[in-house]
Amino acid sequence: MSPVSRRPRAALVVASFIVLLSTASASAQESVPPPLPDAGIQEPDAGADAGSAEEVPPSLTPEELAEIEKAFGGDTQQGVPATTSAPPTATPGGGLPLSIPGSGSGTNLLDMSFILDLAAAAFTSKEPLQGGAHDPSRNGFNLQQLELSIGSVVDPYFRFDANIVYSQFGVEIEEAYGTTLALPASLQVRAGQFLTRFGRLNPTHPHAWDFADQPFALSRVFGGEGNRGLGVELSWLTPLPWFVELTGSLTDATGEATARSFLAASNDRVLSPLDLQATGVVKQFFPLTDDLSLMWGLSVATGPNPTGYRNRTDLYGTDVYLRYRPITEASTTLLTFQVETFYRRRQVPGDVLTDFNGYAQAAWRFSQRWAAAARYELGTPARGENGEVAEDPLDPEWTKNRDRISANVSFWPTEFSRLRLQAARDHARWRDEADYSLFLALELVTGAHGAHAF
Amino acid sequence: MRHFRFVAALCAALTLFIAVPARAAVNVVTTLPDLAALTKAVGGDLVQVQSMALGSQDPHRVDAKPSLALALRNADLLISVGLDLEIGWLPNLQTGSRNPRIQVGNAGFLNASQFVRLLEVPATKVDRSEGDVHPGGNPHYLYDPRQAAAVARGIAERLAQLDSKNAATYRANATRFVTELDAARVGWEKRLAGLKGVPVIAFHRTTPYLADWLGFEPIAFLEPKPGIPPNPSHVAQVLVQARQRKVRMVLIESYYNDREAKMVANMIPAQLVVLHGGTDFRAGETYIQHINEMVGNLEKALTAGKGG
Numbered sequence: 001m002s003p004v005s006r007r008p009r010a011a012l013v014v015a016s017f018i019v020l021l022s023t024a025s026a027s028a029q030e031s032v033p034p035p036l037p038d039a040g041i042q043e044p045d046a047g048a049d050a051g052s053a054e055e056v057p058p059s060l061t062p063e064e065l066a067e068i069e070k071a072f073g074g075d076t077q078q079g080v081p082a083t084t085s086a087p088p089t090a091t092p093g094g095g096l097p098l099s100i101p102g103s104g105s106g107t108n109l110l111d112m113s114f115i116l117d118l119a120a121a122a123f124t125s126k127e128p129l130q131g132g133a134h135d136p137s138r139n140g141f142n143l144q145q146l147e148l149s150i151g152s153v154v155d156p157y158f159r160f161d162a163n164i165v166y167s168q169f170g171v172e173i174e175e176a177y178g179t180t181l182a183l184p185a186s187l188q189v190r191a192g193q194f195l196t197r198f199g200r201l202n203p204t205h206p207h208a209w210d211f212a213d214q215p216f217a218l219s220r221v222f223g224g225e226g227n228r229g230l231g232v233e234l235s236w237l238t239p240l241p242w243f244v245e246l247t248g249s250l251t252d253a254t255g256e257a258t259a260r261s262f263l264a265a266s267n268d269r270v271l272s273p274l275d276l277q278a279t280g281v282v283k284q285f286f287p288l289t290d291d292l293s294l295m296w297g298l299s300v301a302t303g304p305n306p307t308g309y310r311n312r313t314d315l316y317g318t319d320v321y322l323r324y325r326p327i328t329e330a331s332t333t334l335l336t337f338q339v340e341t342f343y344r345r346r347q348v349p350g351d352v353l354t355d356f357n358g359y360a361q362a363a364w365r366f367s368q369r370w371a372a373a374a375r376y377e378l379g380t381p382a383r384g385e386n387g388e389v390a391e392d393p394l395d396p397e398w399t400k401n402r403d404r405i406s407a408n409v410s411f412w413p414t415e416f417s418r419l420r421l422q423a424a425r426d427h428a429r430w431r432d433e434a435d436y437s438l439f440l441a442l443e444l445v446t447g448a449h450g451a452h453a454f
Numbered sequence: 455m456r457h458f459r460f461v462a463a464l465c466a467a468l469t470l471f472i473a474v475p476a477r478a479a480v481n482v483v484t485t486l487p488d489l490a491a492l493t494k495a496v497g498g499d500l501v502q503v504q505s506m507a508l509g510s511q512d513p514h515r516v517d518a519k520p521s522l523a524l525a526l527r528n529a530d531l532l533i534s535v536g537l538d539l540e541i542g543w544l545p546n547l548q549t550g551s552r553n554p555r556i557q558v559g560n561a562g563f564l565n566a567s568q569f570v571r572l573l574e575v576p577a578t579k580v581d582r583s584e585g586d587v588h589p590g591g592n593p594h595y596l597y598d599p600r601q602a603a604a605v606a607r608g609i610a611e612r613l614a615q616l617d618s619k620n621a622a623t624y625r626a627n628a629t630r631f632v633t634e635l636d637a638a639r640v641g642w643e644k645r646l647a648g649l650k651g652v653p654v655i656a657f658h659r660t661t662p663y664l665a666d667w668l669g670f671e672p673i674a675f676l677e678p679k680p681g682i683p684p685n686p687s688h689v690a691q692v693l694v695q696a697r698q699r700k701v702r703m704v705l706i707e708s709y710y711n712d713r714e715a716k717m718v719a720n721m722i723p724a725q726l727v728v729l730h731g732g733t734d735f736r737a738g739e740t741y742i743q744h745i746n747e748m749v750g751n752l753e754k755a756l757t758a759g760k761g762g
Contacts, residue, residue, distance in 0.1 A: 188552050285520035295520070416582055
């Protein structure tokens with residue numbers, strides 16, 4: 001598809017976003033019900049007007065309702081913002097001086113946690129090919145990251161999440177975004193700086209990874225930090241009987257470590273939505289049995305690249321995640337299988353380069369505290385339209401296949417700490433011999449208990 | 455790029471969003487099956503109830519499957535145990551459900567712990583050197599039918615508020631259920647009168663409410679600290695204590711691996727009592743049947759212990 005034909009459509013999406021945001025608050029049907037008083041249970045007569053937002057009290061005629069809507073700009077049901085941060089007073093112990101944020105009330109002002117990732121590493125290679133910004137990458141001790149994760153409900157309409165990462169010599173805002181809570185029709189908008197939902201691993205943080213480093217597919221295609229940027233995202237949970245989520249986002253296409261295949265370090269001015277990265281994702285979930293689940297994602301991203309006027313990069317990816325965890329009997333077993341592939345197509349002067357990167361991994365948690373995992377990764381060199389290996393402007397040395405095999409054992413003393421011993425054989429065919437590496441990684445989590453995504 | 459055309463069309467359609475007529479039944483989703491059973495008892499045919507977890511699952515560790523977000527999407531009411539029991543899996547599902555009604559602070563979210571007389575609320579500062587502590591108090595309160603009665607009344611009040619047309623029915627159902635539960639409780643207490651003051655060993659700190667109700671005394675736990683699996687030195691200590699105090703019962707929830715508990719019970723020697731972690735709501739079990747089964751298991755162990 002030519003870029004020209006996409007221009008009006010992308011503009012339409014942006015325009016619709018704006019219209020949608022402005023009308024969301026005016027939708028009276030699915031708006032936020034009035035807040036509860038702190039005392040939990042209401043007197044019956046006091047609660048008479050607190051019915052479900054979709055109900056019209058029988059005494060109200062449609063004309064009356066129309067009149068109210070006219071007078072209040074459609075905001076009929078939206079009362080005073082709920083006090084999301086006030087714990088129910090009926091909960092004893094709510095006022096204790098606790099050292100853990102998020103006390104038992106289930107509501108609190110701010111969830112904060114610090115995650116520390118350290119690793120001792122040994123490489124046989126003088127120049128290890130570790131691409132991830134949080135990977136152990138040098139002999140000796142590595143501070144992979146110190147991540148401050150903050151999350152909170154802002155008001156009945158938004159929640160706020162941020163991940164701020166401290167390295168030894170600096171701080172960066174990895175993510176900081178707002179998520180809508182009260183849009184109608186199963187829609188949700190995220191705005192701010194966020195990791196795009198391309199694939200399975202990209203939107204996650206090292207805490208959720210089964211390995212001490214990230215697959216090289218991500219650092220080669222997106223950059224060491226993974227694909228993220230300032231932007232806006234709209235997602236929709238479709239009304240189908242199984243889980244189908246459609247996500248579309250527009251993000252900044254610049255960043256050496258975050259949008260490597262797009263504009264990377266070039267500072268081109270944004271003149272139209274076509275100068276941004278557009279990402280589309282379809283996620284489907286199938287609970288095959290109580291114990292077995294399948295998640296399948298299809299992702300596509302497109303954006304400009306700096307090799308010439310109107311040259312573009314398109315990425316296509318699919319991810320499959322199979323999870324086996326017996327829940328109908330006492331068991332600590334967890335088996336997961338995960339495959340992710342990235343197909344990249346880049347327009348360069350006089351040619352179109354294509355390459356393929358991917359990984360497959362299996363993890364087996366065989367007791368409450370122990371797990372083992374193995375991963376195979378593959379990356380092909382970029383080939384031109386004639387099928388010959390071409391000069392890759394981003395990775396000129398990548399003239400042959402590279403594969404890497406990693407295996408590890410993890411030990412969790414508790415849910416809040418983790419030790420991981422990982423070994424890998426990295427075989428980049430353009431090098432004389434394979435490189436071997438060994439990591440011992442430690443992770444500590446302190447503060448609020450984060451919620452785990454699936 | 456068909457996807458983009460679709461999203462654009464969708465946004466345009468949404469600006470012309472039209473009201474959806476309300477459904478007849480109140481759609482309730484609970485985190486645990488015990489809460490689902492209580493909701494069904496007070497809601498009857500007026501409610502549609504679904505539990506996110508099975509009774510066979512450890513409520514601390516439930517997978518946040520996207521299909522659960524799907525269930526929450528259409529819920530009018532979400533009922534949780536609270537006290538951080540579901541903290542590892544519920545918040546993401548609430549956000550992912552895109553359902554404003556069930557967000558914390560709105561009428562469609564009910565934290566059931568507010569109706570309960572809480573036990574083990576830390577009076578001093580706590581930190582995780584104590585293990586996976588619940589700083590708001592112990593969340594395993596649904597083992598005590600007296601607390602369940604209070605929760606049932608609380609659920610009925612909230613249903614009455616959400617569906618005011620049927621308020622009287624919910625309150626009448628709650629009264630009827632509590633009467634039935636109280637009658638059953640008197641019978642259970644009679645059957646288990648022999649448990650008063652009896653020392654027992656338990657696996658995890660799930661027992662305070664049960665102990666408070668039935669009067670037995672949990673003297674030690676097989677987990678050295680909550681969430682930390684048993685280790686040999688600790689188990690040896692527990693064994694010595696158990697023999698000293700002539701413990702006749704070892705309690706464990708069905709969702710824990712009972713290997714260590716079985717071994718310890720054999721070595722003491724004592725009866726191993728497996729408590730079902732929750733009502734088998736999916737199979738149609740009621741809360742009263744669930745507690746009745748638990749009482750039956752305790753009674754069996756009690757009589758066997760006396761005989762042995």
